[in-house]
Structure formats: C-alpha cells, structure tokens
Amino acid sequence: MTQMPPLVALVGNPNAGKSALFNALTGARQKIANYPGVTVERKSGRASFSDGRPVEMIDLPGAYSLDPDSLDEAVTRDVVLGNLAGHRRPDALVIVLDAGNLDNHLRFALELIAQGLPTVVALNMIDLAERDGLRLDAQALARALGVPVIETVAVRRRGLEPLMAQLDQILKAPRPVTEPVAISVGAQNQRARDIARAAIVSETAGRQWTRRLDAILLHPVGGVVILLSLLFLMFQAVYGWSEAPIGWIESGFAWLSDGIKNVMPDGLLRSFLTDGVIAGVGSVVVFLPQILILFLFILLLEASGYMTRAAFVMDRMMAAVGLSGHSFIPLLSSFACAIPGIMATRTIMDQKERLATILIAPLMTCSARLPVYTVIIGAFIPASTVGLGIGLQGLVLFGLYIAGILGAMLAAAVIQRFVTQSRTSSFLIEMPRYQWPRLGDIAINLWQRAWVFLRRAGTIIFAATIVLWALLSFPKAPDGSNVSQVEYSVAGRIADGLEPIVSPIGFNHDIALAIIPAMAAREVAVSALATVYAIDAADEDAAATSLGPKLAADWSLATALAFLAWFVFAPQCISTIAVTRRETNGWKWPIFMVSYLFVLAYAAAGITYWTARSFGL
Amino acid sequence: MQLDRLPLNQIAVIRSIDWESLPDQEGHRLRSLGFEPGVAIEALHKGILLWRDPLAVRIGRMTVALRTKVAAAIDCEISA
Ligand SMILES: Nc1nc2c(ncn2[C@@H]2O[C@H](COP(=O)(O)OP(=O)(O)O)[C@@H](O)[C@H]2O)c(=O)[nH]1
Numbered sequence: 214m215t216q217m218p219p220l221v222a223l224v225g226n227p228n229a230g231k232s233a234l235f236n237a238l239t240g241a242r243q244k245i246a247n248y249p250g251v252t253v254e255r256k257s258g259r260a261s262f263s264d265g266r267p268v269e270m271i272d273l274p275g276a277y278s279l280d281p282d283s284l285d286e287a288v289t290r291d292v293v294l295g296n297l298a299g300h301r302r303p304d305a306l307v308i309v310l311d312a313g314n315l316d317n318h319l320r321f322a323l324e325l326i327a328q329g330l331p332t333v334v335a336l337n338m339i340d341l342a343e344r345d346g347l348r349l350d351a352q353a354l355a356r357a358l359g360v361p362v363i364e365t366v367a368v369r370r371r372g373l374e375p376l377m378a379q380l381d382q383i384l385k386a387p388r389p390v391t392e393p394v395a396i397s398v399g400a401q402n403q404r405a406r407d408i409a410r411a412a413i414v415s416e417t418a419g420r421q422w423t424r425r426l427d428a429i430l431l432h433p434v435g436g437v438v439i440l441l442s443l444l445f446l447m448f449q450a451v452y453g454w455s456e457a458p459i460g461w462i463e464s465g466f467a468w469l470s471d472g473i474k475n476v477m478p479d480g481l482l483r484s485f486l487t488d489g490v491i492a493g494v495g496s497v498v499v500f501l502p503q504i505l506i507l508f509l510f511i512l513l514l515e516a517s518g519y520m521t522r523a524a525f526v527m528d529r530m531m532a533a534v535g536l537s538g539h540s541f542i543p544l545l546s547s548f549a550c551a552i553p554g555i556m557a558t559r560t561i562m563d564q565k566e567r568l569a570t571i572l573i574a575p576l577m578t579c580s581a582r583l584p585v586y587t588v589i590i591g592a593f594i595p596a597s598t599v600g601l602g603i604g605l606q607g608l609v610l611f612g613l614y615i616a617g618i619l620g621a622m623l624a625a626a627v628i629q630r631f632v633t634q635s636r637t638s639s640f641l642i643e644m645p646r647y648q649w650p651r652l653g654d655i656a657i658n659l660w661q662r663a664w665v666f667l668r669r670a671g672t673i674i675f676a677a678t679i680v681l682w683a684l685l686s687f688p689k690a691p692d693g694s695n696v697s698q699v700e701y702s703v704a705g706r707i708a709d710g711l712e713p714i715v716s717p718i719g720f721n722h723d724i725a726l727a728i729i730p731a732m733a734a735r736e737v738a739v740s741a742l743a744t745v746y747a748i749d750a751a752d753e754d755a756a757a758t759s760l761g762p763k764l765a766a767d768w769s770l771a772t773a774l775a776f777l778a779w780f781v782f783a784p785q786c787i788s789t790i791a792v793t794r795r796e797t798n799g800w801k802w803p804i805f806m807v808s809y810l811f812v813l814a815y816a817a818a819g820i821t822y823w824t825a826r827s828f829g830l
Numbered sequence: 831m832q833l834d835r836l837p838l839n840q841i842a843v844i845r846s847i848d849w850e851s852l853p854d855q856e857g858h859r860l861r862s863l864g865f866e867p868g869v870a871i872e873a874l875h876k877g878i879l880l881w882r883d884p885l886a887v888r889i890g891r892m893t894v895a896l897r898t899k900v901a902a903a904i905d906c907e908i909s910a
C-alpha cells in the first residue's frame with residue numbers, strides 16, 4: 214500500500230525566509246498551482262528525510278496573525294486550521310522566524326504553536342542577526358516555546374539537516390493534540406516580548422547598516438534624487454546594454470534563415486519557414502535582452518530591500534492621485550510586465566486602491582511594447598545626440614514611458630474619484646533590512662522570466678505569426694496582377710474593413726493589418742509588420758534588409774508618432790485581460806479596463822496625428 | 831506626545847493608541863505590526879521634500895513606514 218507522504222507547511226511572517234527555506238529544502242522539485250477555489254498561488258514541493266522517505270512541503274503566504282487582513286493571509290489561516298475545503302490539513306508546521314526580529318515574529322509563532330499541530334521552529338537569518346550584533350540562545354527559546362528550535366540560514370543551506378531530522382522525530386511521535394489555549398492578545402504579545410528578551414544572550418550596537426543607509430536613501434531630497442537616477446539608469450541600461458546581445462540574436466536568426474534558403478527550393482514551405490516562422494518569432498525574441506535587463510533591475514531592487522524604500526519615497530506623490538506607496542511596487546513591476554504587476558497588487562490592503570492599481574497597471578510601459586517602440590524609433594528618429602551624450606532616440610523612448618505614467622496618474626485620479634469613490638488611501642508597511650542580493654537567486658529568477666517569455670514567443674506569438682502568414686499568403690494574387698499580394702490576401706481584405714475606422718487617426722493599411730494579431734500580444738505587431746513586408750518584397754534582397762528602413766520609406770512621421778501614441782495606451786494583451794478577470798473575480802472590470810484604454814488610445818493617436826500634421830510632418 | 835511630533839532618534843514608549851480614530855484596516859495592520867501600549871518606539875526618518883510624510887519608525891527590531899495621519903493617533907512618552 215502506498216501512503217501519502219506527510220504534508221508539512223512552512224509558515225511565518227512575511228520576509229522571514231519561508232520561500233528561501235522552501236527552495237533550499239525542495240530544490241527544483243516544485244509545483245506551482247492555486248489553492249482550491251481561490252487565486253492564491255500554492256507552491257508545493259518534495260523534500261526528503263535522510264533515509265530518502267519523501268515529505269511534501271508547502272510554502273504558505275506570509276501572515277502576521279491568524280486573523281487575516283488580506284486574501285493571502287486568509288489562505289494561511291484556513292490551511293493551518295484545516296478549514297480550506299479540498300485541502301488537507303498539514304501534519305506538521307515549520308514556523309520560520311527571523312532571528313533579528315523575534316519581538317515581532319514570536320507573536321504569530323505563539324498563536325501558531327497554540328493550534329496544537331506538531332511544530333518545529335526554524336530560527337532563520339541567524340547570519341544577519343549576528344551581523345547586527347545579536348546573539349541568541351536557541352535552547353532557551355525552545356524551552357520557552359515548548360517546541361524544538363533549529364538555527365538555520367536558508368540561503369546558505371545551513372541547518373537544513375537538523376531541521377529535517379527534528380521534523381522526522383515530531384512526525385513520528387506527535388504531541389498529544391491540545392485544545393487551543395485562549396489567551397488575550399495583549400497578554401500574548403507581552404509573552405512574545407518576554408520570550409524574545411529571554412532568548413537574547415547579548416546585544417552589541419552592531420553596525421546598523423540599515424539605519425545608516427536609510428539616512429541616505431530616505432533623505433528628504435537626496436532620496437528622491439537617488440530614486441529618479443536609479444530609474445533613469447535602469448531605462449538607459451535597457452537600451453545601452455542590450456545592443457550587442459541583440460546583434461547576436463539577429464545574426465543567429467539571419468544565419469538560420471539563410472541556411473534554410475540554401476538547402477530548400479523556393480516554394481510555399483520555404484516561405485512559411487523564413488517569412489512566417491523565422492521572421493515572426495525572430496523579430497520578437499530579439500527583445501529578450503532588453504526584457505531581462507529590466508527584470509534584472511527590478512529583482513535587484515526587490516532582493517536588496519530597496520523596493521519598499523522606493524515606495525516610501527513615492528508615497529506622497531502617489532497620494533496626490535489617490536494611491537499610495539503600496540501601489541508603487543506593482544506599478545514598477547508592470548514596467549516589465551503587467552501580469553506579475555497585477556498579481557503583486559494583492560499586498561495592497563485597501564481594496565479600492567488595489568482595484569485602481571490593477572486598472573492602471575497596463576499603462577506602465579511593459580517590455581512587450583519595447584519591440585514596437587524600438588522599431589519605430591529606430592526607423593523615424595535620427596540617432597543624434599541632444600548634448601551631454603544623451604541620445605535623441607533614448608529621449609523619445611523616455612518620453613513614451615513618461616506619457617504612460619502621466620496617463621496612468623490621470624486615470625488613477627479619475628478612477629479613485631469617480632469609479633471606486635475612494636476617500637483616502639493608506640500607507641503602512643514593514644521595511645526589511647538591506648542585504649546583498651544573492652546572485653544565484655537572481656539568476657534563477659531571471660531564467661524563469663526568460664523562459665516565460667520564450668514560451669510566449671514559442672506559443673502565442675508563434676501561432677499568431679503562422680495564422681497571420683497564412684492570412685497574408687492566401688488567396689494568391691494572380692500572376693501579372695497589379696494588386697500586391699498583401700492587398701489581395703484575406704488579411705488585406707480584413708484590414709480594408711478596419712481602415713475607415715483607423716484612418717482618421719492616421720493609420721494606414723499596414724497598421725490596420727498589424728493591430729489585429731497584436732491583440733494577442735503587443736509585440737506581435739512587430740512580427741506582423743515584418744511578415745507583411747517580407748511577403749510584399751518582390752525579391753530576396755529587399756526582404757533581407759531590416760524592417761526599419763522600409764517603414765521609414767512607407768510611413769509619414771505623423772503616422773509613426775500616432776502609432777507610438779496608440780501603443781502607449783492600447784490594452785493589447787490577452788493575458789493581461791485574463792489576469793484582471795481572475796484578480797477581480799468577473800468580467801466587469803476587465804471590460805471597463807479595455808474600453809477606457811481603447812478610448813484613450815484612439816484619442817491619443819488621433820491628437821498626435823493631427824498635431825503632427827499641423828506641423829507639416 | 832504624538833508620534834508624528836516625536837523628535838527623530840529619540841527613544842520613546844507608546845502610551846496609548848486612539849484606535850477609534852483609525853480605519854479598521856489600519857488599526858488591524860498596526861496591531862499586527864506590533865504597535866501597542868508599552869512598546870518602545872523611535873522615529874527614524876521623515877518623508878520627502880516639504881511633505882515630511884510618511885514617517886519611518888523603529889518598533890521592536892523592525893522598521894515600519896506609516897503616514898503622519900496614522901502616527902498622530904499614537905501617543906508616546908519620551909523615556910528618560
Ligand atoms: N542573509 C540571509 N538572508 C536570507 C535568509 N533567508 C532568507 N533570506 C533572504 O531574505 C529575503 C526574504 O526571504 P523570503 O524567502 O522571500 O521570505 P518569505 O517572505 O518568508 O518567503 C530574501 O531576499 C532572501 O534571500 C537567511 O537565512 N540569511
């Protein structure tokens with residue numbers, strides 16, 4: 214008979230190191246799913262005892278108590294109490310404590326221990342506590358709590374073996390299940406502080422890194438300058454550092470395309486592979502370096518502890534439009550991709566503020582817009598400098614980001630005033646200690662992002678480009694016809710229908726064609742244009758030269774600018790709409806979001822076009 | 831003295847918290863972050879530019895950011 218392995222839950226305050234411990238214990242054997250009936254992510258994985266017997270671990274969302282004030286915390290409570298339908302109650306708990314923060318973390322620990330499940334305490338981040346001049350007595354703590362306490366340093370894999378051994382023991386010989394002891398919150402908290410005090414052997418002033426750094430990074434003026442410089446550096450890096458790797462990827466795809474042309478006879482299949490697949494997917498994969506650089510910055514800011522400081526610095530400015538520093542973190546993530554950004558809104562306590570943040574997240578210039586911006590900017594904006602070594606192209610890109618931000622702020626103000634009718638926002642957040650980001654963790658995270666992106670390129674974008682290629686290739690224009698293949702194809706005819714709607718905002722036939730498949734994902738617009746032009750090119754040489762010059766020859770500057778303005782606002786991403794539906798439990802808000810964004814996009818493109826025209830562009 | 835008026839780097843003890851004046855959610859979160867009478871507290875940094883809001887305070891061994899409006903509900907006593 215096979216028996217289910219025991220289920221052990223890692224539980225504790227946010228930032229105690231649960232996820233780090235979970236990763237260390239389970240390694241690559243992880244599964245990410247949702248808890249039954251709720252959209253909270255459930256991370257589970259297998260660990261094993263020293264003799265190889267398996268144990269299933271789950272990484273519960275961080276919480277401050279069993280009295281929840283967010284969806285995530287409610288899941289933690291329900292799992293611990295065994296109240297979540299369709300989810301088995303854990304056989305044991307590993308309570309993860311930040312050794313440097315015992316006063317606060319012990320409150321929740323006491324509440325958890327009182328539930329009577331077999332429990333081991335992982336006294337984590339011992340290294341940081343020691344760095345800050347704190348010495349603790351784990352034995353004394355164990356005596357006071359009545360459960361075993363193991364010192365761990367999750368990120369250095371220290372203490373994992375004793376932890377697993379202890380876990381094995383308590384699972385074998387569980388304590389008799391006791392009724393939860395009712396004790397007043399005040400008394401419980403006092404007890405937590407007393408135990409914390411008793412566990413501290415000695416405390417030297419330590420170096421107080423966090424406090425000193427905060428004096429600089431939270432400085433009333435300096436802090437603002439530093440944050441803005443960091444953001445500016447981040448966006449410059451996205452452009453500057455990515456040139457070389459982009460070149461490698463481009464030549465890789467060109468090499469592949471040439472290879473196919475050399476071994477295959479001209480024909481439908483060859484056109485499918487080179488014009489459809491390689492041109493389409495290649496034009497998107499090329500942006501991988503930029504996306505990774507953006508994520509690299511965001512991950513570094515998160516892991517070092519700076520992100521909440523950025524929220525602190527931004528709070529008042531966000532308050533001006535009815536948001537708070539809490540919204541800053543999801544919105545900054547949305548610069549990489551709105552999907553993790555929208556998911557990160559779960560940490561926002563105020564539900565109205567959370568909704569407003571979700572609704573404006575798509576206005577942050579996500580990495581999928583970069584391909585579109587880059588191609589158009591490259592084609593229409595001269596690569597000159599405006600002095601001080603600042604490039605004009607970079608400046609225009611910066612302007613597009615700013616346009617998105619201003620649009621978002623405006624939208625937030627209007628939404629908070631008229632839609633959610635929120636009166637106040639709030640900002641109350643724990644600021645973790647600073648520490649060096651662990652490069653291994655960052656690398657794993659980056660790899661996961663790259664993988665998600667490549668999978669998109671390999672699935673949605675691949676499919677969209679194939680469909681588009683087919684729509685563009687059939688029916689075949691008769692030989693000797695003076696109508697081009699693009700005009701003659703199915704896609705050309707659909708675009709004909711769309712053209713009257715978009716021509717008032719300066720969009721031509723090609724754009725009408727490109728924005729249809731770009732509904733699936735924004736970056737498809739580029740591969741769509743690439744496919745359109747590759748197919749329309751009469752000879753191979755013309756097809757081989759890159760997209761930019763062709764656009765420059767074909768479009769007016771006014772049209773190009775209108776196209777950029779459209780992409781600042783247009784809600785062109787099915788995944789974002791799906792995530793919004795999930796996070797807001799229904800279609801009402803995603804429909805609202807899509808509608809208001811389309812209206813904005815149409816208006817912005819129109820205004821841009823006609824303004825540019827009036828300047829004779 | 832209200833927490834928002836407490837001079838920086840001055841160790842104090844929370845005397846009382848006016849829970850009534852706080853929205854439920856903020857009161858709840860404040861409690862879960864360890865704010866309650868008798869706890870030592872210290873104002874560390876004040877927010878940016880002319881606003882000087884929010885405030886970063888040390889409570890226990892933790893740094894917490896909160897807005898001055900909430901801080902005004904927390905009454906402290908400078909310890910000798
Ligand atoms: N120095 C040190 N850092 C740790 C340790 N455990 C976790 N961390 C770091 O602390 C931060 C928060 O950890 P995480 O696992 O995300 O916390 P969670 O919110 O409890 O899941 C991350 O940057 C970790 O790399 C530890 O034992 N020592």
Ligand SMILES: [Mg+2]
Pocket residue numbers: 231232233275
């Ligand atoms: Mg975690």
